[in-house]
Amino acid sequence: MRLRNSLTYAFHVMIHPFDGFWRLKNEKRGTLGAALIIYAVLFLTTVLRLTTSGFLFQSGNIKRFSAVTLLFALAGAVCLYCVANWSLTTLMDGEGKFSEIFIATAYSLVPLALANLPLTFFSRVITIQESAFYTFFNTVIILWTVFLLLSGCMCIHDYSMTKTVFVELLTVFAMLVIIILLVLFFNLLQQVWIFLLSIWKELTFRL
DSSP states (O other), X not given: OHHHHHHHHHHHHHHSHHHHHHHHXXXXXXXXXXXXXHHHXXXXXXXXXXXXXXXXXXXXXXXXXXXXXXXXXXXXXXXXXXXXXHHHHHHTTOOOOHXXXXXXXXXXXXXXXXXXXXXXXXXXXXXXXXXXXXXXXXXXXXXXXXHHHHHHHHHHHTOXXXXXXXXXXXXXXXXXXXXXXXXXXXXXXXXXXXXXXXXXHHHHHHO
16 A cells, blocks of 8 residues: 555656655655666666657667666666765765665656657657657656756755755766776776786696
């Protein structure tokens, strides 16, 4: 019953974001289970949109599409955003916990998760002359999602809107820094592995 109520509460958050996120934090209206289901729906609808959209709106070769790659990309992006946001807000007097950030982020992505279905349908029935309507609708959904992310961050951490925008920009910058550090770290691991492997081959050759 609580899981069902948490899922239906996502529609209230979409329409009344400030009140919705405030209740999400202070009245515990959201649950981790509901957040995971929202992420799963986002993944499934994104797969459907990328694989079944009309030819005019396909961004790449379907034969090269990998659901596993998309799953890791989506999970990595969400985790990266939550970690970066939590790290920054901890240093900037934010009141939100990591779990609250994770749940609020999921509820912010509900419009995007739901819009994938009608966008997929419209892409198969409209012509290239009508593609402006598709682009407009897609842009509105993205802006709506961004606004919900800002509203969620503001309510979860008890920030002003100005500070929220500043923190979100820092969060994006922190995500880029983390990605660069991870790339450098794995590149270093690769170099160490190659070095150790070369030593092992040299030892086995001499012995």
